Amino acid sequence: MDGAVETSPGDETGGGVHRFPAGKGLRLDSGARLEPLEVAYKTYGVLNETRTNAVLVCHALTGDQHAGSVNPVTGRPGWWDSVIGAGLPLDPSRYFVIATNVIGGCMGSTGPASVNPKTKAPYGLAFPVITIADMVRAQAMLVEALGIETLLAVVGGSMGGMQVLQWAADYPQMLFSAVCIAAAPRHSAQNIAFHEVGRQAIMADADWRAGAYETESVRPEKGLAVARMAAHITYLSEAALQRKFGRELQRDGLSWGFDADFQVESYLRHQGAAFVDRFDANSYLYITRALDYFDLAGQHGGVLANAFVKARGVRFCVLSFSSDWLYPTAESRDIVRALNAAGCRASFVEIETDKGHDAFFLDEPLFDGALRGFFASTAQARGL
Amino acid sequence: MDGAVETSPGDETGGGVHRFPAGKGLRLDSGARLEPLEVAYKTYGVLNETRTNAVLVCHALTGDQHAGSVNPVTGRPGWWDSVIGAGLPLDPSRYFVIATNVIGGCMGSTGPASVNPKTKAPYGLAFPVITIADMVRAQAMLVEALGIETLLAVVGGSMGGMQVLQWAADYPQMLFSAVCIAAAPRHSAQNIAFHEVGRQAIMADADWRAGAYETESVRPEKGLAVARMAAHITYLSEAALQRKFGRELQRDGLSWGFDADFQVESYLRHQGAAFVDRFDANSYLYITRALDYFDLAGQHGGVLANAFVKARGVRFCVLSFSSDWLYPTAESRDIVRALNAAGCRASFVEIETDKGHDAFFLDEPLFDGALRGFFASTAQARGL
Numbered sequence: 001m002d003g004a005v006e007t008s009p010g011d012e013t014g015g016g017v018h019r020f021p022a023g024k025g026l027r028l029d030s031g032a033r034l035e036p037l038e039v040a041y042k043t044y045g046v047l048n049e050t051r052t053n054a055v056l057v058c059h060a061l062t063g064d065q066h067a068g069s070v071n072p073v074t075g076r077p078g079w080w081d082s083v084i085g086a087g088l089p090l091d092p093s094r095y096f097v098i099a100t101n102v103i104g105g106c107m108g109s110t111g112p113a114s115v116n117p118k119t120k121a122p123y124g125l126a127f128p129v130i131t132i133a134d135m136v137r138a139q140a141m142l143v144e145a146l147g148i149e150t151l152l153a154v155v156g157g158s159m160g161g162m163q164v165l166q167w168a169a170d171y172p173q174m175l176f177s178a179v180c181i182a183a184a185p186r187h188s189a190q191n192i193a194f195h196e197v198g199r200q201a202i203m204a205d206a207d208w209r210a211g212a213y214e215t216e217s218v219r220p221e222k223g224l225a226v227a228r229m230a231a232h233i234t235y236l237s238e239a240a241l242q243r244k245f246g247r248e249l250q251r252d253g254l255s256w257g258f259d260a261d262f263q264v265e266s267y268l269r270h271q272g273a274a275f276v277d278r279f280d281a282n283s284y285l286y287i288t289r290a291l292d293y294f295d296l297a298g299q300h301g302g303v304l305a306n307a308f309v310k311a312r313g314v315r316f317c318v319l320s321f322s323s324d325w326l327y328p329t330a331e332s333r334d335i336v337r338a339l340n341a342a343g344c345r346a347s348f349v350e351i352e353t354d355k356g357h358d359a360f361f362l363d364e365p366l367f368d369g370a371l372r373g374f375f376a377s378t379a380q381a382r383g384l
Numbered sequence: 385m386d387g388a389v390e391t392s393p394g395d396e397t398g399g400g401v402h403r404f405p406a407g408k409g410l411r412l413d414s415g416a417r418l419e420p421l422e423v424a425y426k427t428y429g430v431l432n433e434t435r436t437n438a439v440l441v442c443h444a445l446t447g448d449q450h451a452g453s454v455n456p457v458t459g460r461p462g463w464w465d466s467v468i469g470a471g472l473p474l475d476p477s478r479y480f481v482i483a484t485n486v487i488g489g490c491m492g493s494t495g496p497a498s499v500n501p502k503t504k505a506p507y508g509l510a511f512p513v514i515t516i517a518d519m520v521r522a523q524a525m526l527v528e529a530l531g532i533e534t535l536l537a538v539v540g541g542s543m544g545g546m547q548v549l550q551w552a553a554d555y556p557q558m559l560f561s562a563v564c565i566a567a568a569p570r571h572s573a574q575n576i577a578f579h580e581v582g583r584q585a586i587m588a589d590a591d592w593r594a595g596a597y598e599t600e601s602v603r604p605e606k607g608l609a610v611a612r613m614a615a616h617i618t619y620l621s622e623a624a625l626q627r628k629f630g631r632e633l634q635r636d637g638l639s640w641g642f643d644a645d646f647q648v649e650s651y652l653r654h655q656g657a658a659f660v661d662r663f664d665a666n667s668y669l670y671i672t673r674a675l676d677y678f679d680l681a682g683q684h685g686g687v688l689a690n691a692f693v694k695a696r697g698v699r700f701c702v703l704s705f706s707s708d709w710l711y712p713t714a715e716s717r718d719i720v721r722a723l724n725a726a727g728c729r730a731s732f733v734e735i736e737t738d739k740g741h742d743a744f745f746l747d748e749p750l751f752d753g754a755l756r757g758f759f760a761s762t763a764q765a766r767g768l
Contacts (some may be wrong), residue, residue, distance in 0.1 A: 197610060204588075258587070
């Protein structure tokens with residue numbers, strides 16, 4: 001392992017921030033180079049002697065490396081504590097689970113709030129635009145630095161699922177299996193449109209200061225909150241919102257004003273307010289941009305199957321949620337069709353749920369069963 | 385006709401701003417009273433001697449009275465120039481078409497930018513919160529002032545359709561027929577959520593000044609543009625966005641920055657920028673609030689059919705668009721079921737189109753045919 005690894009003593013889990021040594025920066029799709037390069041990560045469980053039980057977990061747009069343990073910023077449980085843990089599909093007594101913070105993020109990996117070596121000030125908009133492939137390249141460097149040649153699985157939902165697909169395209173030789181959840185092979189016009197609304201909301205905030213807010217000791221909190229609110233609607237189904245909130249009021253009767261009269265308004269405002277406490281506005285710009293640029297077929301001559309021709313040895317599992325309108329099941333079917341066309345083995349399950357895109361964060365029995373079954377059979381096939 | 389009516393000499397169409405005399409203010413659902421009261425309107429065609437050919441057109445959230453003629457603010461054709469005009473479903477040679485600007489609006493009817501008689505300054509947030517029923521009450525006062533006892537039809541799409549439903553509930557004796565297009569009997573949790581995003585975007589703008597921007601000679605243009613962008617996505621179907629824009633770029637290659645790389649980004653930015661030139665931010669707050677408060681069943685003991693029990697003599701036509709996800713067909717079906725339960729005669733057509741909610745603004749042959757057929761049979765039934 002090259003570079004220094006910080007671990008948190010007293011924490012049952014491992015990880016820290018991996019600093020790549022000078023000269024080992026990240027080559028980016030834009031042509032730029034990111035150096036110094038740091039990748040923050042957490043691990044759960046122990047790498048076995050044959051180094052065959054490592055599972056890389058990739059996070060979604062606003063996720064982080066704290067997938068299976070308490071998030072130190074929010075004090076809340078890890079975002080995938082329904083999947084990673086004793087007795088859960090990714091049980092650390094069996095698997096060595098690695099979760100990283102994507103580059104461009106704001107939880108320790110090099111991102112727009114990191115110090116720009118040229119100016120000794122935070123990058124801000126001088127940070128290079130990154131891609132999903134760049135994120136994956138940094139992850140592959142970390143996996144290699146951890147001494148792992150082959151991952152038992154790479155798994156993720158939403159943007160995490162896109163990273164999974166990119167892994168399969170770029171590093172198939174490092175994968176035994178790949179689990180792509182609630183994702184799409186490219187961002188649609190509607191996906192881009194919603195992200196553009198979020199970016200414009202941030203940039204409209206007078207405290208954004210053309211991205212230099214860190215230097216000026218302000219934060220575009222209102223704009224970031226609006227961005228989050230708009231995005232959050234796309235993570236839930238219309239039916240789930242109706243079931244959860246309907247037209248229920250916060251108080252007896254209407255306010256006849258612009259307070260949060262309806263519970264759904266209060267809920268959304270809370271989502272916005274809680275988000276700005278844990279997330280960086282420029283990271284939001286860069287990561288949404290990476291998503292919008294994502295087009296796996298576009299990277300392979302317009303033919304999605306071409307992305308997977310070297311991944312014939314990888315066992316794929318594709319999962320979608322019936323009420324996900326952000327990345328609808330049809331997009332997962334496109335992935336499965338391309339995998340089939342490329343001669344890959346792929347199982348596909350559409351989970352019936354009204355909980356929308358964010359169902360992969362939730363305790364959904366059918367989803368739990370699908371993950372559990374796939375990981376168990378994969379481990380068996382790997383001889384674990 | 386009481387009150388002064390301004391007409392535009394040289395204009396083929398009629399209308400102007402109707403100022404109700406002192407003492408004839410508007411009683412509002414909130415308990416407040418709006419006085420002085422002005423209602424801006426346009427007319428197309430001539431009221432016949434029996435006063436039986438009047439059709440009231442109700443506009444959507446950001447519409448106005450310039451339904452069938454050039455909008456003097458934008459210089460662009462009227463928003464319903466595919467429906468109102470020679471040879472079109474509402475031909476002014478046959479019908480006397482009236483279109484008003486809703487109260488709370490910003491095109492001449494009393495709204496938050498109007499002068500508050502108490503302060504002699506623009507109302508701003510001192511403007512009372514209004515409802516769809518308040519809008520309709522003002523329209524009914526105008527119709528009466530124009531000397532019309534019974535409307536041949538009241539017709540509108542989206543918020544216009546909600547006004548149509550409210551007309552049927554509150555003034556059935558003034559209606560011969562009612563055409564409700566792409567509407568819903570109440571705002572859903574998701575509808576409220578999207579509106580709340582728009583309101584928060586406006587209020588997040590430092591130039592909003594707690595609604596007093598008019599007094600301070602600024603305008604919350606960035607916030608209003610973001611609100612419009614978010615809302616605009618909901619007016620189009622995912623399929624239409626994909627067909628129109630897909631992932632097409634503005635230029636050759638990506639910018640690797642935050643310019644509008646994709647055509648859909650550029651389109652949305654244009655929608656935002658064009659909107660702020662013609663619309664008032666506070667009006668946006670008030671009208672979205674009126675929509676969120678709309679719940680016709682809630683007004684009638686929780687039973688939608690109760691809203692229509694006095695409307696058994698009214699001929700209803702309910703139209704929806706198959707790809708409308710803002711007010712999906714299921715909501716129109718709810719309306720039809722309630723009309724049937726109340727014993728009303730209602731025809732219902734779901735128009736197959738991928739153009740989404742905004743299809744009612746567009747030249748859709750099936751939609752045109754449905755409107756044409758309904759108005760023709762209604763006119764015949766009325767003996768015109």
